[in-house]
Amino acid sequence: MRRSDLADLTAFVAVADHLSFRAAASRLGVTPSALSHTLRQMEERLGVRLLHRTTRSMSLTDAGLRLLEQLRPAINQIADALEDLNRERRQPIGRLRIYVSHFAAETVIAPIWRRFLTTYPKVHLQIQMDETPVDIVAKGFDAGIGPQKQASAGMIAVRVMGPLKVAVVGASGYFVQHRPPRTPDDLARHRCIQYCFAPDGTILAWPFERGEKSRKIAVDGRVTVNSPALAVRAAVDGLGIAYTLEALAEPFLRSGQLVRVLEDWSPSFEGLFLYYPEHRQVPVALRVFIDMLRTNYDAALAPSLLKNPFATEAKSD
Template identity: 70%
Template sequence: MDRGNLSDLTAFIAVADRLSFRAAASQLGVTPSALSHSMRQLEERLGVRLLNRTTRSVSVTDAGVRLLEQLRPAIDRIAGALEDLNETRQRPMGRLRIYALPLAAAAVIAPIWERFLSTYPDVHLELAVGEAPIDLVANGFDAGIAPRDRAPADMIAVRVMAPMKVAVVGAPAYFARRRPPRTPDDLAQHSCIQFRTVGDGAVLVWTFERNRQSRRVSVNGRVMVNDADLAVRAAVDGLGLAYTIEALAEPFLRSGQLVRVLEDWSPTFEGLFLYYPGHRQVPATLRALIDMIRTNRATPGKSLLKNPFTKV
């Protein structure tokens, strides 16, 4: 069925319901003469009279009544589908698929997902974690979270995490055996959790900043990981000092499972952005997630260094 037939059938229902071309035309936003012309065309295409009309009244023929009986359920389903679509546009609901770097998933989504799902009980959140850049649209994702330079040029990117401050942390049990470092040079006397970046396989060099001076330190240790969460876990287990970001270390610092050192040497790295296809209408569910993430984050500060945890 072409669009013209559907439009004419909708107009027929309006006339049949009101038994008035003038009232139906007012509802549809057309003139009575244009509506009358549409009904004549519909009757000619169908080869049957649907309406009896005089200058004073309108009535539905037997054929018109039979057609109405079959049309109403279909029109009601269409109206219901449009209402559901409008509800989806206004109220967060349905499935939301996010692709994020492991660091982004842990630092951006994990802190708010319980509150997000409690606030929006009709939302189903799917979070996929990976290091490799992917085509979000081709893979069916609504949005991605990564540093800004990972967002394709044709997508909209919004900041969802302020620049991230580094935290060097260790467990109280570890410091019971070793004196805490006071300068980056002291790390030579410590066991450090080494970090191998996934993209190029390079071992992370620990970078420090103070009084506009930077230091780069190649640390040693018996444990090496390629996941930021594992580095923190290793530190919690007393295996050495971990070089991570505040967002990942914060829960363990609050609980006392970790202790922070070299805070006055801690640099700041570029924050994270959520990016999505540049459509004019942002789905309500994605908009709700963005708003909740942004209200959970501090105001962006000055970024000093490129994030070393997200090389590809």
């Protein structure tokens, strides 16, 4: 079926509904003469007369009636499908799939998901958490949340959390038995919660900065994790010193369960971004999701646990 065939059939249905070229042309936004020419060409191509025409009236032939009866359900289905899309434009509907790290899920999505789902009851929010970067387009996700470097070239990246400061922490009971480190080199005498994110089992060295100095320290310990939150839990349980994010450690620092060390050596990271493929028509559910994140973090400019302002949208290089 050629693309023009659908347009011709739509024109035929409009003429059959009105039995008037002028009225049908007005509905379709074309001239009566153009519409008459379209129907005449269609009849010649099919080799069947569909309309009886005189200078004063018009009616359907028997073949025209049969064609109209068969076309009507299909045309109605097409009209309903287009109306569904129009409703979606006015009211978000459908599934929104987001790929995030565990930390991003807890600190970016969890604070707003109740309000989001209450505001948009026809949206289904699907969150998949993992620490491994993936091709969100190939995996069928609408967006991802993570470091800006995870956004491929040509993607749109929207900051959803300001810079994140590192906290090196241990349980108060641990430091009763072990002298707190004063420099990163002192970590060689401590049990540390190690990180392994790489498939080949490489253990992450801990980055440190002070002024213009930067160091990477290889640490040792009996526990290895791939989650900053789990590292905090290990530290609370007295299993060693953890290198984690300040926002995750803050509640335990306030309660006295954890003690912070090496604060003058603790670096900051760029924060988190929501990223998605660049296209002119952003899915409606994703657009309102981003808008709610903007509103939420714009409102959080006052001092808070995370202290992360919401910045402007930027295209990644």
